[in-house]
């Protein structure tokens with residue numbers, strides 16, 4: 200109990216000073232009561248864990264929002280997925296007498312943290328979004344992550360909800376030998392050809408042979424099979440049909456559900472599919488799933504869409520790994536598009552722009568559906584140079600230093616070509632661009648309203 | 656198949672790739688390809704044996720102190736081979752950590768010395784309590800102005816020709832006013848960003864040297880370096896306006912820059 204009081208006291212003190220209390224109270228409380236997580240675990244009825252490399256924050260928020268419509272739910276603050284963040288989430292839902300205000304928790308858990316808390320909580324469901332290889336995986340980090348997930352799963356009796364399209368998730372499912380539900384995208388939406396997008400060959404975790412793909416979505420997600428053994432993509436129980444603004448959830452013997460995507464992009468379609476599948480397994484019907492999606496407010500700069508004269512989708516990039524997933528997401532979007540890239544080099548962006556050369560802009564160069572590029576920001580010219588060396592013909596690159604002007608020019612030319620705009624920018628360009636695009640979207644709405652009024 | 660082929664070795668990309676050496680390799684390969692010259696890049700990881708006789712150009716990049724120590728240990732086994740190859744004129748481009756490894760040793764802040772290849776009369780010391788030398792940098796060299804970013808704790812002292820004179824930034828030790836080294840066909844520098852894309856004349860000088868070493872004609876037909884020129888001028892005017900533009904008179908890309916209008 201002492202840990203709880205101290206934790207709550209710290210939360211209260213931080214709040215009084217208007218400070219962020221998403222992790223620190225839990226950290227202090229755990230110092231006083233190291234077994235705090237287990238203490239909370241005894242007082243909860245069920246815990247759903249969301250883990251994986253990409254998309255766990257969004258998936259957790261979506262699932263918690265859906266569950267919230269059935270009963271009160273404890274969930275951790277965006278991205279506070281280490282032990283202290285989880286302890287803080289519990290503290291916030293506990294009275295001073297130590298009574299928990301909810302019986303169900305939906306938690307985002309970091310892959311490395313998971314084994315440390317797995318046997319302390321009544322975990323009934325584990326959702327793994329994907330296990331991605333990234334820049335840093337030069338020293339077998341990926342194998343370490345998979346082992347940690349496997350260790351954590353073995354410490355629980357939980358059912359699994361896994362991404363069927365990810366061979367690494369499939370491997371986890373096969374090894375865990377327990378009730379497992381798979382979700383995946385509809386076969387006919389997989390892209391064929393463009394094999395070069397599969398940068399690093401994926402290898403069968405059974406026999407080590409290189410996997411072959413009949414189609415893919417992005418990264419290692421696709422219709423994989425091993426030519427040497429019987430390892431292959433399972434048939435998913437939950438199938439998603441992604442069409443830009445909506446995602447159809449298809450299940451056997453149940454009518455299809457048409458879900459409105461609260462945020463754009465193929466990788467968000469995976470998040471919506473993961474959350475909806477998890478909600479289904481947890482016993483939710485269509486109502487709360489729709490309501491949960493409608494409640495969701497996407498953070499700025501994550502495939503954030505604006506209804507401007509030509510629609511603009513905005514993405515923040517900070518480092519090569521994050522940049523690669525944004526580049527993959529944009530090239531995975533169907534149809535032609537115009538791309539704007541704003542790069543600043545102020546302190547908050549990082550003054551050294553070397554990282555541009557580690558990010559996979561070659562994917563942009565290979566994507567024939569990109570009609571043209573505009574580079575912007577204080578390092579607009581460096582970005583243009585990066586694209587040139589990636590293999591983009593310089594006649595397709597325009598340099599417009601001011602980001603607002605660049606965005607305006609992009610919308611103007613995209614409008615005439617009837618294509619959407621995909622914008623990428625670094626941190627110090629984000630808020631100004633969000634502000635600018637919000638104003639432009641409002642202007643567009645007004646113009647459309649006037650147009651409708653005049654024709655009626 | 657092209658008549659001229661260049662074998663480029665990228666040493667220990669698995670350990671030394673802190674400052675986007677990939678950009679340097681890409682620049683070398685593309686600038687050859689655009690001229691119809693084939694480039695073969697040998698990625699030599701710490702599992703492989705470097706075969707210096709098979710390469711026409713060696714690139715040694717930068718890494719963290721810990722990684723540099725590991726690489727230092729691998730390279731120690733090939734010290735004599737390196738010394739002989741360099742004496743024979745093997746072109747080597749060494750950046751940041753790789754530059755430090757060319758010397759006798761790199762002394763860490765705790766006093767420990769990481770032994771280097773010892774192919775140059777040079778040593779590096781991190782000193783104690785000294786600030787890291789970080790920021791944009793421009794130097795005047797025989798290839799025009801070379802510019803980029805530097806970020807190093809080590810202070811390098813050597814008795815060879817420098818690569819250039821510091822116009823903006825810190826250079827080898829923050830005091831001497833010189834940056835990098837140029838000895839035989841070896842270039843060492845703290846400049847990354849990466850180094851080559853925005854310094855095309857320097858990139859071409861390295862390529863020409865490598866072609867000659869490989870027994871080919873070092874002739875390189877000029878490329879349209881308009882984007883490079885734009886990036887150079889924008890970077891100087893926005894980030895190092897103190898670098899007098901008159902320094903750019905020797906800069907072969909100046910004319911391009913003047914005639915290339917930024918599309919708007």
Ligand SMILES: [Zn+2]
Pocket residue numbers: 403404405406407408425426427428429430
């Ligand atoms: Zn196999």
